[in-house]
Amino acid sequence: MKFFKKHKGTTLDHNLFINNLNGILQALSINLVMPFASLYTKRLNGTDNDIALLNAYPSIFAILSVFLGTYLFRKYKNKKKVTALFFGFGRSFFLLFVFIPFLPASIQASLFVLLYGAMSFPNSIANMGWQSYLADLFPEKWRGRAFSKRSTLSTLSALVVTLITGNLLYFIPKSDSQRIKLYQIFFIIAFVIAIFEVGSLIKHRLDKNSKQVETITEFENEPLLDKLKNIFRLVVKNRIFLDYCICVVIFHFAWQMGWPLFFSYEFDILHSNESWSSIIATVSCIAQAVTFPLWQKLSEKKGNSFAIFIAIFLMGVTPFLYLLSTSIIHVVFFNAITGSAVAGTTLLLLSNLYETAPNKDRTLYIAVYTVITNITLMFAPILGMKLKGLTNIYTALLVVGILRLLSSGSFYLRYLKYKKKSV
Template sequence: MASVPTLSDPFVTNETHPSSLSGVTAEGVLSSTMRGAGEAYLSAYALYLNATAAQVGLIATLPALMGSFAQLLAAWWAERRGERLGLTIMGLAAQGFLWLPVIVLPLLWPDHAVALLLVTLTLYYGANHFANPLWHSLMGDLVPEDMRGRYFGERSRLMNLANFVALVSAALVLRLAKSHGHTEIGFVAIFTLAMLARMLSIPRLRTVREHALPKGRLSLHPTILWREMRGTQFSRFAIFTAVMSFSAGIAGPFYAVYMLRDLHFSYIQFMATQAVVVLSQVGTLTLWGRLGDRFGNRFVLAVTGSLIPVAPMLWLTTTHFGAILLIQLLNGLAWAGFNLSAGNFVYDSVPREKRSLYNAVHNILTAFALAAGAGLGGFFAVHVPATTQVFGLAFGHSLLWVFLISGLARLNTALAFIPLLREMRAGTATPPRRLATLFMRRTGPA
């Protein structure tokens, strides 16, 4: 087996340890392999099981929403035990084992396949969300503030390379299985690879050196939480990302439906559209990280927030495979910078001892927003006829209306919320005048 890439010495400081960073990087590479070979094809799996567009939207969002409540339990439990690593490993191990029912149950009872997939994915994402805020809290302690952009940019680049290889490999397996009339065997094979990748990632985490948390009494009462967070930069940012997630969720689950059902893309073509997103992230994450370290995360959020609304609207202009690849290229680089800086903004804006809780709140709001957006998109997908005309504008597919609504919602979200954010990291440089004029004019000063 090839060795797992590790980060170079410049990222190691007195506050970190080489073995910890190597373990973090290795875990990320193997987790991305799981996502590329497994999670990226869950919508295709649902369509293979004869799910409708509305059901695909539910499968893409409802399990993550229901599972997100496990984050509050994890934050509460970690605060009382004063440690996070053991609980993180427990959650990720459960996630790995839950690939088994995801694979087996829908195939054993095909008449109830969609419902069974929904239930098993809810448990799967619950296990993942249990580990999520604890892991982010650990990373906030492990990586010094002044190099988070570079470190996470480089780590994310390696993760996306692994994701790309897994995406391509899984598509080839599905194509081979379909050509022999056994598509279900192809799905079993790629999901088994995803399960193995997750299980192999867990021993890597044992090299991480944890900074113990002080034990205390963490309150989960909504009134107390709101009193603590109200008026803070974190609360504004959490609302902003939730509304942006809602806007993106309107369209997000339905791109796969549009390509596989309406445009009749092959699995190879579908894989290519996903792979372009990953490659664009590989090529730009390091740049976004360096820009965030130099000019601040708020600047990167302003730039990418201006680009994110464009991608869904471009789907209205073409059905050509090559053009769609270019749209996905733009989509990937925009979301790469947005997600990287959003994660770093959370690190910068919350107190260390409450990172797990604040991350849990942030992720639950995002999950609710994604589910609500997908529900609205599913409603439009089912009830808006393809022949609908508005001000003389008509499309050949009803899902294109969903993409248009999503793009307009993203644009209004960026214009409304980015001016409310302020840079939390001290010592960042002023952006070049031309860039500041282009991206900050409508989104307010940093």
């Protein structure tokens, strides 16, 4: 593609440049769609149950995708092509969203929620491949820096596109029918940008002789059950990875439980709309862009294990900040804190994953990580909304906040355990 000029320099310089460009294009594409998925569901007359399923369905499809993804990456070895193929497949769902308003009104919201969940199938395979391929591309000391720089640039790109999109969706349309048409236009634009996103991914160069490239344990000519047993033994033997997964499961359950609750509090209690959502996202993006390099410096100075404890602790504060918010403006200001917490969490979850998963059979470890984090996603959002129904939004947020703080405690105990062993 002529859009991507040949970049001069070392292979590392080239991959850093392409990685940043890919991150920017990815941010532009997905942030035309995903930040507004819940509001789009509401515009299609979706219910609280639809919102909960919007968060839960992706996990079901993600878990199913892991088996196919693991098989493909182990069989074909060419992670770049398989990853690009499934990223393209996933982004094509944006076009399917365009046709939903033409269908009977009674099924529009439910169908959108189902398709949004199904989109997670190819996206999860692509993300699993990208996480493993990123580790192949960059030496260990460069992984955190590469991901931090990419995240900063992609977050700034997300800031711009989310702010513009949200305000256009709110101020231009004079009715919900006009607003839905504008959503359809943005879905098409997102797909077009995604074509360039996939094109940039293909431009990465892999030095197959690098020591960080994954090596694979072969389980040839074995029944499926025996293969699963061997994979289980492989993972269990790695105690460092196992301890990390235990902490991750506790945290992800508490993290994901709050997702629909935050939207419900913003929309139902504080009367948010597309414009306010874009402003909230903008403040969060600014906070993330500013703090990504700071989190990376903290991890290099104090270690990934300590840094992620701080990030998860800040995530635990988020539900309490919502409880203090009596106006949507309060949520906007508090997102300066929650945005920095999100930056640290997303950066350090991946850094800790790379640190605990060895180069040998790395894709298997990433597959296990993907499964366990999506198992919690199957139940956590639904349980969050059920708790809200049994009590109220305030009690539900309080419970989520306590669970998140407890999860940060598990990461601190993990930090102390391995700090003692290293002394």
